[in-house]
Amino acid sequence: MNIERSPLAVAFPETPAIGGATPTVARAGYKDWGRCDLTLVELAPGTAVAGVFTRNVCCSSEVELGREQVRLGKARALVVNAGNSNAFTGYRGREAVEAIMAQVAEHFGCEPSDVFVCSTGVIGVPLPQEKAREGLSAAFVSSPCSWEEAALTIGTTDTFPKGATSSAMIGGTKVNLVGIVKGSGMIAPDMATMLGYIFTDAAVDADFLQSLLGAASENTFNCITVDSDTSTSDTVLAFATGAAGNDPIVSVESAGADAFAAALHDVCRQLAHLVVRDGEGARKFIEVAVSGAVSDASARRIGLAVANSPLVKTAIAGEDANWGRVVMAVGKAGEPADRDKLSIGFGGTWAARDGQPLPGYDEAPVAAHLRGSEISIEVDLGIGDGRATVWTCDLTHGYIEINADYRS
Amino acid sequence: MNIERSPLAVAFPETPAIGGATPTVARAGYKDWGRCDLTLVELAPGTAVAGVFTRNVCCSSEVELGREQVRLGKARALVVNAGNSNAFTGYRGREAVEAIMAQVAEHFGCEPSDVFVCSTGVIGVPLPQEKAREGLSAAFVSSPCSWEEAALTIGTTDTFPKGATSSAMIGGTKVNLVGIVKGSGMIAPDMATMLGYIFTDAAVDADFLQSLLGAASENTFNCITVDSDTSTSDTVLAFATGAAGNDPIVSVESAGADAFAAALHDVCRQLAHLVVRDGEGARKFIEVAVSGAVSDASARRIGLAVANSPLVKTAIAGEDANWGRVVMAVGKAGEPADRDKLSIGFGGTWAARDGQPLPGYDEAPVAAHLRGSEISIEVDLGIGDGRATVWTCDLTHGYIEINADYRS
Secondary structure, three states: OOOOOOOOOOOOOOOOOOOOEEEEEEOOOOOOOOOOOEEEEEEEEEEEEEEEEOOOOOOOHHHHHHHHHHHHOEEEEEEEEEEEOOOOOHHHHHHHHHHHHHHHHHHHOOOHHHEEEEEEEEOOOOOOHHHHHHHHHHHHOOOOOOHHHHHHHHOOOOOOOEEEEEEEEEOOEEEEEEEEEEOOOOOOOOOOOOEEEEEEOOOEOHHHHHHHHHHHHHOOHHHEOOOOOOOOOOEEEEEEOOOOOOOOEOOOOOOOHHHHHHHHHHHHHHHHHHHHHOOOOOOOEEEEEEEEEOOHHHHHHHHHHHHHOHHHHHHHHOOOOOHHHHHHHHHHOOOOOOHHHOEEEEOOEEEEEOOEEOOOOOHHHHHHHHHOOEEEEEEEOOOOOEEEEEEEEOOOHHHHHHHHOOOO | OOOOOOOOOOOOOOOOOOOOEEEEEEOOOOOOOOOOOEEEEEEEEEEEEEEEEOOOOOOOHHHHHHHHHHHHOEEEEEEEEEEEOOOOOHHHHHHHHHHHHHHHHHHHOOOHHHEEEEEEEEOOOOOOHHHHHHHHHHHHOOOOOOHHHHHHHHOOOOOOOEEEEEEEEEOOEEEEEEEEEEOOOOOOOOOOOOEEEEEEOOOEOHHHHHHHHHHHHHOOHHHEOOOOOOOOOOEEEEEEOOOOOOOOEOOOOOOOHHHHHHHHHHHHHHHHHHHHHOOOOOOOEEEEEEEEEOOHHHHHHHHHHHHHOHHHHHHHHOOOOOHHHHHHHHHHOOOOOOHHHOEEEEOOEEEEEOOEEOOOOOHHHHHHHHHOOEEEEEEEOOOOOEEEEEEEEOOOHHHHHHHHOOOO
16 A cells, blocks of 8 residues: 655654664564664663553553553663554563563663563564564664654654654753654554654653653643544653753752753654644644633543544535534533533634624635644633643545555 | 435335324425425324433534423424524524424414424524424425325435334234434534434333333444434434323333333334434444443443444445454443453454454455445453444445535
């Protein structure tokens, strides 16, 4: 299947080197596709790690192990396999992950639990241990690669490499952050999987990094949706090597904690948006801004109901200011709402206010807005102060083509 | 927009007359479409009524009023407007409904609360009172029509008229049931709306009818999904005229109560399936049978997660035995599941058992099954006795065409 580059793609940014984090790529040959498909990132001793994982209860062995390892708070290496998700493979899948952990631990002289493994691709086929072993052996002797090469290598049917960067001043020390992510491209017969990795040279306590990553994810990775389906392998990991030499950030009281939190949030938001921009068949990037809900959490659930609605997503694909479908989606969210206080807008222009079509509503600016590729939908509930923003893409023939027209 | 008849359409059945329920149709001209669009069913004095309504909190005035009226338990008339949903129209929409209730009540010499009104079609435009008044005046002097004509008239962009019938012996008396339903055709810029009506000549106590309808709906109307979106107007009403002269059915202890409950359930199931068969763009009818869950309710939620998954629905459209996507959907349901006890099958053939691909799995019978138009997906959780069956259709280019390719 030949998939064209997403029209919403953006260029890979200039990324700084991150001291203590060294990426390499190699060919394990998980699929017959003549490209690198194994990414190894060596992390300096003392690197702190945090992670958030899929809530899908049918998760992969990688996710089960990763959840346990994150609690220990330290990392020496990351391995990402592309082309085989190793999900739904029983004990043999777990053995394959443990073999990778053991091989890398021996090479770097660390604990197996310091080695994080992620896999994405075909489901139901145990990761071939021999290919993984040879791929790792090649990676051990490879030259370091760019973050863009790493971003390309963790991808599967992603249509462009996705990266983000940010920085912060901690005391007098500048720290850098680089993130890469793979998004919702499909590897048949698997589902879309999001894998994201953030590397920083800041010194950050692992527990505090975990709380920052969790908070940032709530408003970024957990506020995007392509098709409401949740992979069995979704994983975001953050690694802090400490190479910048700042005074360690251990709590909100630490110098620079706010600046670092903001930079981390910024990278997470950028990466989350990039996943949507590579959503299957996406032609339009949609921001749904919800205000006036009874709480922020309620606003987020309403926003996701709108963003997940096939009828809303097809309306945007059709450049149709169909506020009725937005009303429907708000109503089905199961959250407090008052039909007669609800207002709906597109691109900053209200189409309906207080439960009725706006008198004298001029559709021209809305129609112009909807012809663009960056769409905003505004929903005001009018019953509280809760607000949230979520992001999605439109639902197009491209989605059907990618997911139905080709046999796996 | 010209939409072809669904390939899953079935013929309208032979339907008996229902004593005490007399349908007529007329042209109110809610849209410029040269067809009847107002349905009036006169019901004999003493007719009992029960109803179930959308859970969408942004419901229409019709739904708000209908919920109140059902509590009174009696009906003398049903009016269905097609072409204007009257939803999201504030007080003017409510006034339009109350005007219809008053006009019909005056004509039949009953209470306004005995007159049930439903509307489906364009959102955000108050139902034109003058058109409704003239349409009703025409209906009052029209000859009775067939149930098929009534089914056609309540439809909007439905591609075929949908009806069902059943009967039961109550003591020595045969009672008949006829049901009609409109399904998920779209009236731009409205959302899909399901309106269903069941008429029986049985004598049934209104409270008991309500409990029977509620129970039947749980396993029929509430077990179907086309695209996970829930209309602001969904309504199912059951009317029992008593003309058959049976001893009234007042509780589960009454003679014939079981037979009547089974017949009502049968009609509800038939109607629910017909809605799916006219799902937008549907090419395949899909039954998802879930077993081995911790409870029936859990099984139903898992079944709906599978049936609502765009990735599962596109896989079936592509005739792809993609059990990995089914696993994903089970896992994201948020219900108890054990990855390593989960089994997935298609058309009665297991593809994966106990969390792993079935050794020696022969895809040939599955591939043959998926090439048909009646598809079954089996999910066994292996952790309990809960079971449920839900129904949906595939997600095709037709859905996108209907919902995105045409401007409202």
